[in-house]
Amino acid sequence: MAIPPMFGPAFDADPYPAYDWLRRNAPVTRVPLPGCEAWLVTRYEDAAVALSHPALAKDPERGSPEWRAASLGLPLDHRPSLARHMLNADQPDHPRLRRLVSAAFTPRRIAGLRERTQEVTETLLAAMAGKDEVDLVTDLAYPLPIAIICDLLGVPEADRATFHHHASVIDSAAASAVEEITKATDALELFLADLVAGKRTHPGDDLLTELVRRPDITPDELTSTAFLLLIAGHETTVALIGNGLLALLRHPEQLAAVRADPDLLPDVIDEMLRYDGPVRNATWRFPTEPVVIGGQEMLPGEPILISLLAANRDPAAFPDPDAFTPGRIGVPHLAFGRGPHYCIGAALAKIEGEVAIGSLLRRYPDLALATDPDQLTWWPSAIMRGLFSLPVRLNEPK
Ligand code: HEM
Numbered sequence: 001m002a003i004p005p006m007f008g009p010a011f012d013a014d015p016y017p018a019y020d021w022l023r024r025n026a027p028v029t030r031v032p033l034p035g036c037e038a039w040l041v042t043r044y045e046d047a048a049v050a051l052s053h054p055a056l057a058k059d060p061e062r063g064s065p066e067w068r069a070a071s072l073g074l075p076l077d078h079r080p081s082l083a084r085h086m087l088n089a090d091q092p093d094h095p096r097l098r099r100l101v102s103a104a105f106t107p108r109r110i111a112g113l114r115e116r117t118q119e120v121t122e123t124l125l126a127a128m129a130g131k132d133e134v135d136l137v138t139d140l141a142y143p144l145p146i147a148i149i150c151d152l153l154g155v156p157e158a159d160r161a162t163f164h165h166h167a168s169v170i171d172s173a174a175a176s177a178v179e180e181i182t183k184a185t186d187a188l189e190l191f192l193a194d195l196v197a198g199k200r201t202h203p204g205d206d207l208l209t210e211l212v213r214r215p216d217i218t219p220d221e222l223t224s225t226a227f228l229l230l231i232a233g234h235e236t237t238v239a240l241i242g243n244g245l246l247a248l249l250r251h252p253e254q255l256a257a258v259r260a261d262p263d264l265l266p267d268v269i270d271e272m273l274r275y276d277g278p279v280r281n282a283t284w285r286f287p288t289e290p291v292v293i294g295g296q297e298m299l300p301g302e303p304i305l306i307s308l309l310a311a312n313r314d315p316a317a318f319p320d321p322d323a324f325t326p327g328r329i330g331v332p333h334l335a336f337g338r339g340p341h342y343c344i345g346a347a348l349a350k351i352e353g354e355v356a357i358g359s360l361l362r363r364y365p366d367l368a369l370a371t372d373p374d375q376l377t378w379w380p381s382a383i384m385r386g387l388f389s390l391p392v393r394l395n396e397p398k
Contacts, residue, residue, distance in 0.1 A: 036069070044317035047307065047310075053293070056286065057090045058285060064303065118359070121355050133394070192226050208222075239387070242386055247271075271327075273333055274328070309385060
């Protein structure tokens with residue numbers, strides 16, 4: 001039997017039957033993508049090995065000429081001022097860049113971001129008051145993480161609308177024309193260079209100010225790190241809130257349980273991440289020498305995608321994997337990756353998810369989907385999984 005289609009609206013709407021087929025019949029296989037082929041890894045055990053494999057590099061320059069010609073890594077991967085960040089780096093640069101940023105994620109800064117997350121959430125929820133129907137992606141999931149990233153990086157209030165605009169064009173990358181993305185990227189590149197320069201002359205109490213004070217980071221690495229935090233910390237959290245709320249609203253028993261006992265919320269968020277997480281495939285990896293995973297030999301430069309969604313529904317790792325069951329015990333899910341590139345913002349993302357979803361459920365106890373879930377449309381992206389919109393009826397208490 002042939003490999004099921006791996007792109008298109010039907011696959012984007014529900015990729016899980018195709019992943020199930022692959023896990024059973026071709027767990028490590030080559031799949032056609034626009035412009036080139038790539039390896040796709042779908043079983044949990046193979047995914048966990050691949051994510052931590054020392055001979056799988058992240059540097060896009062290690063990709064085969066076919067992969068680079070297909071430009072699947074977006075034009076962004078080739079600009080030194082945006083591409084020299086930890087997610088594109090291997091030894092010895094990766095640990096250096098990662099340490100610099102982790103050092104800035106201090107408990108004090110995280111606690112401050114929790115307070116800010118609550119404040120921004122309250123403002124967004126207050127703006128919904130009196131409406132019958134709202135779109136939880138546009139009205140909550142999208143604006144919250146961008147406000148928090150702006151705080152973290154120290155983007156001045158006056159510049160936030162511009163920042164937001166460029167970021168939203170790049171975020172909708174898969175849906176936008178290449179020229180449009182390139183224009184927004186040019187603008188963002190200049191914006192970030194100005195922002196970094198501003199931190200040197202007008203230091204603030206923010207992560208970027210801490211980074212500019214360090215002698216062991218180059219100007220390109222500084223702007224690239226700011227860019228990575230913006231992209232990695234934004235779209236992913238939008239998708240956690242959107243996909244997660246959809247899953248919960250489709251499971252009334254679990255919804256009732258968490259309303260009755262808000263202490264269940266961290267387990268619910270964790271299951272949202274496993275059941276329908278924001279990251280479809282981990283970002284590209286390339287063997288630096290022949291590597292065997294799941295019995296298949298991959299040659300140097302061949303692009304590899306590791307399907308986090310497929311791994312997180314592997315029945316060998318998660319009993320009854322298609323059920324939404326908060327409080328699972330056993331192996332951890334892979335929604336934040338694994339190994340040296342494990343998500344640096346996982347704690348912050350969970351805070352944002354808990355605060356946004358917890359506050360929404362408290363304020364609107366009768367919240368309900370306002371559309372047939374099968375009519376919802378999903379981002380057409382090779383890396384991300386998220387909803388364009390999530391219309392709900394607020395059913396505000398009188
Ligand atoms: C890396 C998921 C939120 C910053 C990663 C990776 C995953 C991931 C899967 C590893 C990618 C790979 O190995 O190819 C998520 C999810 C999030 C989220 C599901 C939200 C629910 C955030 C936030 C931030 C952030 C809020 C920052 C404020 C990063 C960074 C890396 C990363 C900097 C690169 C780490 C490295 O290369 O060492 N994330 N992320 N993420 N994430 Fe997140």
